[in-house]
Amino acid sequence: MKTRFAIVIGASSGIGRELVRQLASEGTKVAAVARRTELLDALKVENPDRILTYSHDVTDFESAEKLFMQMTHDLGGLDLFIYNSGIMPVVEPNEYSFEKDQATVDVNVTGAVRWCNLAAERFLNTKSGTIIGLGSVAGDRGRSGSPVYNSSKAFLHTYMEALRNRLATSGVNVVTIKPGPVDTEMTQHLSMSKMSATKAAEIILSKRGKNGEFYLSPLHRAIFYVIKRVPSPIFRKLKI
Amino acid sequence: MRLAQEMVKEVKLGVDRLEPVDGFGQSNRTAGFVFRPTCVQEIRDIFALAQEEGRAVTLRGAGRSYGDANTGAEAIVIDIQRMNRILSWDCESGVIDCEAGVTIEDLWRYCLEDGYWPPVVTGTMYPTLGGALGVNVHGKNNYCKGTLGEHVLEMDVLFADGTLTTVGPGDELFYQVISTAGQLGVIVRVKLQMHHVHSGNLSVYAESARSWNEQIALFERFEHDADYMVSWVDCFGRGVESGRGLFHAAWYLERDDHQSLIASNQDLPSLILGFFPKSLVWKVLKLFCHRVGMRLINWAKYRSGCLLGNRKHHVQSLVAFSFLLDYVPDWRKAYAPGGFIQYQSFVPKEHAAQVFDAQVRLQQEYGLESYLGVLKRHRPDKFLFSHAVDGYSLALDFKVTEKNRDKLWEMAHRMNDLVLGAGGKFYFAKDSTLRPEDAEKYLGESLSTFRLLKQKYDPDGLLSSDLAKRLKLHR
Ligand SMILES: Cc1cc2nc3c(=O)[nH]c(=O)nc-3n(C[C@H](O)[C@H](O)[C@H](O)COP(=O)(O)OP(=O)(O)OC[C@H]3O[C@@H](n4cnc5c(N)ncnc54)[C@H](O)[C@@H]3O)c2cc1C
């Protein structure tokens, strides 16, 4: 079914911004949420009739419910909810910064639960809708590089799977996306081959009617099929 | 025992109140915060909550309007179906007093054994009185008995500010609240004059019609005499066969027949042809729910009408004749997942054949023929948003899919232009495609009057609906 109304949390840059652009251009009325208002304002100008913007910090857990009610009212309904907010602070090999780790958990985990719970409860009652969560290939293994980012995404995968299982009989789709490297602010410091955010958003939106976990390419799926099965003692020695 | 009035609960707005709220055609799916009050005070509290939360209120009966007259996306939806008590019944005079959530089915089940039948019934028995008066429904006897509103003796209306007023046919407000689709006030109690019958059966005459001209000629032949008239139209009929179909006229039987007045004897059998469970019929219908299948079904129905029972009388129960569509439970599921829209236009008699012929041609040109066509005869009435004219209406069912939607709406707009050009009208209960300018045009002065009344009785615009928004009725 056509997506008439959508919410994208984490919409000011990267993949989220592209999701908003593409949804709006296919005729969806979309609520774009993030902290950086100037970026949201610039996005709104691109399609003022279809894009509504809301400035919000996902770590402000208290105000989420009211904002959710406000947005669904302003939109006139909700068919698609995307939780895309995420941070990946740069963590040095021997760094154990609680501040960075806590911030990561607040945005990637607690914020996701706060918002997806709201969407799940609504869709359970309205008996339709799709929830998309942005996980990561990083969540498939506990790599030494950024322990908490990895585990925050692993949490998200399991949490989304549980939501999917809870809502399976209610006509609600829950989609987990596990992107590999995508060219955005988050990965600016990494030199590797990256998919464009435009392409990533296209693929993500093509999974709307489905229910399950998706990589952004068959190659990623194949690689991570293997990586997930590499025994720990060997994995430890690999520089991935 | 405590009265319902005393047991008012605290009303709150939360996600737990959200429910899917669709029109009967299920082509516009929305969600609303649904409340099902049991008394007037509870409705007052819901209005106060809506005021506080800055949300609109949409009134809803049994949800049998096909389009968006009974939906309010993200609004507070007051569903009156639990206000369903019959308050008094006088079996001598046939006057019944009830809460507005009482349905047409409740009425006939309750009164038939005393020899009374609702004066006006719709093609389905499930509408509530509140919802039916909201749009002022008509039946297959509209040309002789008028609309349901013409049989109401008195009713109580609750306005958004909490005032409860009793109005009757002597008051102008009576003709304004009825027909304006729940935009002025909530009808909470209705006193209705039922129609006296001797038998629960009708004598029904069938005759097939080969064209629009034959259809109209049949209606003209029987309109001074028959108690009901309706005709089915095969929208796949082309050229000289455009308008072909099957006409029915029916008469009440004068002979006393107590057995036929027993409600359970009116019940439709659960098996079709004695062996096929009717609960499964929609699944079979779904197999045919496309252009080719429906062309075949319409053709078969037309041909069998020409061969079997043509120009003959037969006896049929009131329920079977009146509520044929209820015979197939869940039939609308055949149109899933996109649902369907009903399109009914009302055209003055001089232009009816020509306008309906042009509508059917347009459908064939677009390849979007209606799967069902129903022709009825009407007479004008003095309700504010009256849909009736001295003429005919053609009701059409169009399947909606993601792919055909834009084309379908474009075609409907062209059909609207034909109707407006002939001085015709539309009906909110069946509408999904009108544009604000169409409504302005056919409602004319009535719309200006309505807007003044809205200022007076609901200045904050609390009562609304998706239809009211689509047609910009309030401005
Ligand atoms: C199979 C089928 C056959 C039908 N045949 C006919 C027919 O032959 N003739 C005909 O005229 N119609 C026909 N209809 C349409 C139907 O009768 C109307 O849509 C009627 O309004 C349905 O009543 P409801 O209780 O479902 O009201 P809803 O559809 O729920 O509401 C109808 C309107 O009334 C308003 N409303 C609801 N309650 C109140 C209230 N208490 N006070 C004020 N306003 C209120 C609503 O806001 C809405 O605008 C048919 C519908 C179906 C599905």
Ligand SMILES: NC(=O)c1ccc[n+]([C@@H]2O[C@H](COP(=O)([O-])OP(=O)(O)OC[C@H]3O[C@@H](n4cnc5c(N)ncnc54)[C@H](OP(=O)(O)O)[C@@H]3O)[C@@H](O)[C@H]2O)c1
């Ligand atoms: N890029 C990749 O290679 C890659 C790979 C796998 C997974 N992902 C995941 O994809 C998602 C999108 O990432 P991206 O690459 O597009 O990164 P990005 O450009 O940095 O975008 C992140 C978005 O999250 C928002 N956000 C961050 N903190 C927030 C907070 N406290 N409150 C509200 N919003 C907040 C940001 O908005 P504000 O800063 O304006 O608030 C921004 O809109 C993330 O979940 C990320 O983990 C990315």
